[in-house]
Amino acid sequence: MKKIIPQLLTLILIFLIIGFFTFNANVNMSNRGMEFGYSFLKRAASFDIQFSLIEYSRESTYARAYLVGLLNTLLVAFSGIIFATFLGLFFGIARLSPNFLINRFAGFYVEFFRNLPLLLQLFFWYYAALRVLPLPHETEGFNNFYLTIKSLYTPSLVWQNLNIFLYLLIFAILLVFIVKNYLKKIQEKEGRQYPIVYISILILIIIPSLSLIFGISTFEVEYPVYKQLSKSSGTFIGGLAIPPEFISLFLALSLYTGTFIAENVRAGIEGINKGQKEAAASIGLNRKQILNLVVLPQALRIIIPPTTNQYLNLTKNSSLAAAIAYPDVVLVFAGTALMQTGRAIEIVSITMFTYLSISLSISIFMNYYNKKFSLTEK
Amino acid sequence: MFKYLKQLTSLVAMVAVLFTFTTETMAAKKSKTLKNTIKKGFVMCGVSQGLAGFSNVDAAGNWEGMDVDVCRAVAAAVLGDSNKVKFTGLSAKERFTALNAGQVDVLSRNTTWTLTRDADLNLTFVGVNFYDGQGFMVRKDSGMKSTADFKSGMAVCTNIGTTTELNLADFMASKGLEYKLVGFEKADEARDTYGAGRCDAYTTDKSGLAAQRTVLANPDDHIILPDTISKEPLGPVVRQGDSVWEDIVRWSLNVMIEAEEYGVTSANADMMKTSKNPTVLKIVGVEGGMGEKLGLDNDWSLRIIKQVGNYGESYKRNIQDTGILPGSRGPNALWTNGGILYVPPLR
Structure with a gap:
């Protein structure tokens, strides 16, 4: 009973506070004749969006525009996380290198990019670095890659029956899991070891390429072709165009977050007692085994939780996109759509819920991953 | 719950109205x-x-x-x-x-x-x-004389969340042109991005174009096309x-x-x-x-x-x-001078 009463009071207080804000918003909105509702999502958006991963035109609905923005946010967050992790691993390990040059270079990278505000870095990439690139008609290109002020134009693959290839890829991934578990069981039973990594890579390559070998899925390479737009300007048609808005956001986010991950990696490796390595060596493990079986599992325990935070930061920081015209969910939905409809409360609430969902999903995944590596005490 | 809230709201409003009246x-x-x-x-x-x-x-x-x-x-x-x-x-x-x-x-x-x-x-x-009316600014050396010279694939800088963005979408759709919208929240960012060459054209209200043109690095390198694609009162x-x-x-x-x-x-x-x-x-x-x-x-x-x-x-x-617009006042002249400025009588 003693325990319940304070909890009950807290609960009532929370309800009262939420109730007060709801009531307040309700009174003030009806005083100004404003309606609350999400029906505007079904209306035609009637504006264009620079680039979109899914079909979108000005006749699409606001809900569709939201989805376009969300996917663009996920695209830059996902690719940013991958590249930042790569940078973090590389520079984190490089910082421990006995080689003076590599060591100092990694130190310089971390100290430089960590200590400048992210928005400033973003402005640097977009308004300074990418502004000095040539115009499309001034560039020679490099093996059909054209880096211009308008976009980075690259060749792209045009697929026939891509879905079959992808199904086989998914099948291959599932197969890898099954084979891995099976081989581990054998190892536990009989003590024999198999090169699991090589077998997995082989499976992942062979099975999807079956569809290519038998000619079910095919692809052609499409090259960007120059098109004159006027006397002094042009563009490239065909291939893939990566806009400078994406490139600068991607670079700024991953270079900035990479420094923090590098420090996490360094902390993880340095956090392991020298005695652990010596003990492993003394029972006859080779260097690779020491790293894989002793050092890394323990280092990851230190690395993962703070790195999860960095992944969340990167995802949330991607909303700085609005400053440089990258059409993420904040610019498209909490920007354009909000201004065109005036539905501030509805749109801001949806946007907040969106970021909350993305962040919680990352947390859940990383917590699961962390649990796998945590110490199981007997 | 909401039903009661509404009633309560109207009660509060009624009391407020009575209070102001008295x-x-x-x-x-x-x-x-x-x-x-x-x-x-x-x-x-x-x-x-x-x-x-x-x-x-x-x-x-x-x-x-x-x-x-x-x-x-x-x-x-x-x-x-x-x-x-x-x-x-x-x-x-x-x-x-x-x-x-x-x-x-x-x-x-x-x-x-x-x-x-x-x-x-x-x-x-x-x-x-x-x-006002929406227009386009382009580089003089592009040789473009009107929006009829526009081609699919061009990039257009503008401000988001305004009627400008909607007019642009309507206009390009009506001409069957594909384009890349580079939309900023602030006018000066859109203008500078156009100025750097990221966009082939910059669009906003014509008075705004005239004002922004004076701030560009070399105003004489840019022209405002004669076409007006919208009414902007x-x-x-x-x-x-x-x-x-x-x-x-x-x-x-x-x-x-x-x-x-x-x-x-x-x-x-x-x-x-x-x-x-x-x-x-x-x-x-x-x-x-x-x-x-x-x-x-x-x-x-x-x-x-x-x-x-x-x-x-x-x-x-x-x-x-x-x-900004040193010449004639155009539609903003009085109706007696050939413009459309016509207000109800002060009577």
Whole structure:
């Protein structure tokens, strides 16, 4: 009973506070004749969006525009996380290198990019670095890659029956899991070891390429072709165009977050007692085994939780996109759509819920991953 | 739950209405905004964050421009001093929320009058202080002479969240052109990005293009295409539901245009008190008791003209003399001079 009463009071207080804000918003909105509702999502958006991963035109609905923005946010967050992790691993390990040059270079990278505000870095990439690139008609290109002020134009693959290839890829991934578990069981039973990594890579390559070998899925390479737009300007048609808005956001986010991950990696490796390595060596493990079986599992325990935070930061920081015209969910939905409809409360609430969902999903995944590596005490 | 809330809300509203009816005097009785403005001693005015000719801060730190003058006129009419204005620079995104939330009482921010905004956003447009239209700016060496030279694949820089963005989408769709929209929240970012060569064209209202062109690195390298792809009647906005305040803002603007039509200027306003023309006498507040009908004193209009000037003076000072649109006034000339500036009579 003693325990319940304070909890009950807290609960009532929370309800009262939420109730007060709801009531307040309700009174003030009806005083100004404003309606609350999400029906505007079904209306035609009637504006264009620079680039979109899914079909979108000005006749699409606001809900569709939201989805376009969300996917663009996920695209830059996902690719940013991958590249930042790569940078973090590389520079984190490089910082421990006995080689003076590599060591100092990694130190310089971390100290430089960590200590400048992210928005400033973003402005640097977009308004300074990418502004000095040539115009499309001034560039020679490099093996059909054209880096211009308008976009980075690259060749792209045009697929026939891509879905079959992808199904086989998914099948291959599932197969890898099954084979891995099976081989581990054998190892536990009989003590024999198999090169699991090589077998997995082989499976992942062979099975999807079956569809290519038998000619079910095919692809052609499409090259960007120059098109004159006027006397002094042009563009490239065909291939893939990566806009400078994406490139600068991607670079700024991953270079900035990479420094923090590098420090996490360094902390993880340095956090392991020298005695652990010596003990492993003394029972006859080779260097690779020491790293894989002793050092890394323990280092990851230190690395993962703070790195999860960095992944969340990167995802949330991607909303700085609005400053440089990258059409993420904040610019498209909490920007354009909000201004065109005036539905501030509805749109801001949806946007907040969106970021909350993305962040919680990352947390859940990383917590699961962390649990796998945590110490199981007997 | 919500059902009760609604009932409770209407009860609160009814009590509030009863309360206002019983306590206040004539004009202020009807207008909460007017009453608050008098109490505070300044007009709360929302303007752009900087658009040459419309609302801009000069070297001395004073706001100036066509849109600024509308708020100054309201302050002169209501408070007797055109300087009693608190200007708030608003982005395109903030402007309607700021007005609806009561952060500003007049929104005079080169805002286009559309049905959606008038009806769906609970706002009231009181008039038009500048007839504009959307156009395009391109580089001179591109050789483009009109929008007929546009080709699929071009990139266009503009501001997001405005009618500009919607007009552009409609226009390109009607021409069957594919294009890349590079949309910014701030005008100067869009302009600089175009200037750097990221975009083949920059689009906004033509007056805005003219103003932005003067700020580009080499203004002579850029031309504004002759085509106008939309109607953009820009005007001051107030919250819906306060018709007294709405009338004050509307007629503060109208009287400036009326004064130009009848030749009343800031220089000759006092002398015009002896005029024989009844309309002129109404404009300078000698006849008709026009101010009382608005809930103000009868010198309201005289103060506007003496302190701010008539529409023509404001236009010359802000648009022509600054070199933004030095030529003819186009649609913004009086109807008697071939323009479309035509206001209801001050009668």
